[in-house]
Amino acid sequence: MGVNSGSFDKDRVVIVGGGVIGLCSAYHCLKSGLPVTVIDQHQPSDSGCSYGNAGMVVPSHFIPLAAPGMISKGLKWLANPEGPFYIRPRASMELMRWCKIFMAHATDKHVRESRELLRDLNLESRRIFVGMAKDAGCKLEEKGLLMLCNTDKGLDEEAEVAGMADELGVQAEVCSPERLKELDPGIEMDVKGGVWFKQDCHMDPASFMHGLRKKVVEMGAEMVTDARVTALHRGSAGTVSLDGVNIPPGLQIVLACGSWSGDLLKTLGRRLPMQAGKGYSLTLDRPTQLPELCSILCEAKVAVTPMGAHLRFAGTMEICGNDISVNPRRVRGIVRSAQKYFPRLKQGDFEGLKPWVGLRPCSPDGLPYIGRVSGYSNLTVATGHSMMGLSMGPVTGMLVSEIVADGQPLLDITKLAPLRFG
Ligand SMILES: Cc1cc2nc3c(=O)[nH]c(=O)nc-3n(C[C@H](O)[C@H](O)[C@H](O)COP(=O)(O)OP(=O)(O)OC[C@H]3O[C@@H](n4cnc5c(N)ncnc54)[C@H](O)[C@@H]3O)c2cc1C
Missing domain, CATH: 3.50.50.60 (FAD/NAD(P)-binding domain)
Incomplete structure (x- = not known):
């Protein structure tokens, strides 16, 4: 045309x-x-x-995807068909080159050299968002984000990130399960604790x-x-x-x-x-419980976002070309993870839901x-x-x-x- x-x-x-x-x-x-x-x-x-994602605005995300530990975690996840990460093996020079650059950047040095820039980009964006959301007639929920951990190891790792946030001037508070209950009363969570990133926000992206x-x-x-x-x-x-x-x-x-x-x-x-990082989201119209704050289930890499009366769960990163087919096992992985952290959620709550699919544009660093x-x-x-x-x-x-x-x-x-x- x-x-x-x-x-x-x-x-x-x-x-x-x-x-x-x-x-x-x-x-x-x-x-x-x-x-x-x-x-x-x-x-x-x-x-x-850009429409069906988790809707989070994240000054908390100052660590790039290419970071130490990502390769070993990625290899572990690869072995789990319901895991949050997958690379479809294929003969592609572009994929090989992307992986090579990713591995070269998964270092402390790269994190140190990138974190201030990522912080500045996200904080400036958050500042601009306030006016833009108004112009778009969309509600920006400025309540922060909870990084929820259901293992001691996960909580230790997140507490370390909170320490780094402190150095960078990003507001973060390490929370006990009791403190989490105060922040989001009435929400039953099975967690060891978490970190509250106070400047993060959420919205309905559509x-x-x-x-x-x-x-x-x-x-x-x-x-x-x-x-x-x-x-x-x-x-x-x-x-x-x-x-x-x-x-x-x-x-x-x-x-x-x-x-x-x-x-x-x-x-x-x-x-x-560039590689497309496929992810899914599932949105409950009538959730059994509706948190006030958005959260990321750290070990499972699932994002949970209240959007009005609805509740969205988003996750997985599948590197498999520009292919938008749905892998039901990975969608099941999102549901199972959600139930572990929020025990009041039942399998039946998700029955009949059509997963949304999106392709994240991923640079290797x-x-x-x-x-x-x-x-x-x-x-x-x-x-x-x-x-x-x-x-x-x-x-x-x-x-x-x-x-x-x-x-x-x-x-x-x-x-x-x-x-x-x-
Ligand atoms: C499950 C999931 C959860 C996510 N959660 C979050 C979140 O909470 N917060 C966050 O910040 N991000 C999140 N993201 C990432 C975010 O959705 C993407 O980074 C963002 O949508 C990318 O926007 P874009 O405009 O670059 O690309 P797109 O939204 O893909 O837009 C690109 C556009 O270009 C058009 N186009 C492509 N090629 C051509 C062509 N040749 N000619 C004409 N038009 C063309 C396409 O049709 C498309 O409309 C999430 C992603 C996923 C998958």
Whole structure:
């Protein structure tokens, strides 16, 4: 499908991808006075990765996915068909390269070098979220997040993270089971304790997405759906043009295609190591108990989020290409884990629920890709946020608006350069 080229002015920003990163980028570009077109291959639908996720805004997540201990934990989980992590073995140079980079970054040094940047990105995003959620007509619950542990080892590990949080100025409190009861009275939990990250928030991501889409349209964005960009190619004077859609050359292009972004950049001969991390969510309409606070079940890696009267459980990370088939054993793993921490939940509560599936865009070092693609005068990339795309959406949008206007980004984002792996 073609885009109405008559509507283009020379400073228009063309954003490819209408997920949370694309819409947040549109919002901030419009706010800074730039006209915007958002192109997506699909109609907006609750099935996209930005709609059915766990809805958490997480200053607590300052440790990148590539961190010490992740490889040994990952290997252990691989052996469990109901476990939270899986890599489907396949002959793929891209997968091998991604794993190699991941392993090289699973070090203390990488954590030390990344944690302040991740903290700053998430805290700034949380700050911006307050106004954006209002603009989107969506309620941001500013109650914090509980990291719940059902083993002593898990609690020790989380307490260590809380210590690190303290050093970084992120508010965290180690909680006994009694303290957890005070924080969320009436909720029966079978846990050894947990950590309350006080600045974290939660929301219904679909409500945010629908509201934000409406808002950017009101602000003047042109939304083009059912239009797939099939390739990028180098045009004249170092500019990039889009194939598959009809837009004039030379406009600023922002690539925010989530887990598909690497495939598009490849058509330009550039590498953006990326793997889709498949996850599921299940939402109970009438839960037997409805916590006030969102939580992460640490050992099981399951996120639990109250959304109005509903309760969502989200989890698993399956690295298996852009495949959205449902693995019922892993979905069962989410349900079993939830019952261990919240014993009042019954198997029957989940019967007949259709799992939602989403593909997280995962970079191998656990840091997003945000910045201009060197060698091209009009191409910016904003993707690779893995399990923090909602959380970092607002700050990413702000950074994109500064980059396309050739301004100074509010944070030093050198470490997020899209071509950092060559
Ligand atoms: C189970 C689960 C729980 C999660 N929980 C959280 C959470 O609590 N907090 C959090 O911050 N994050 C969470 N995430 C991660 C978050 O959902 C993602 O990081 C985020 O949605 C990624 O947004 P995006 O805009 O980059 O990609 P997407 O939402 O995937 O959007 C990309 C868009 O680009 C379009 N597109 C792709 N290729 C093309 C093309 N060639 N032409 C045109 N359009 C194209 C696609 O159609 C799509 O609409 C979770 C993810 C999962 C799976």
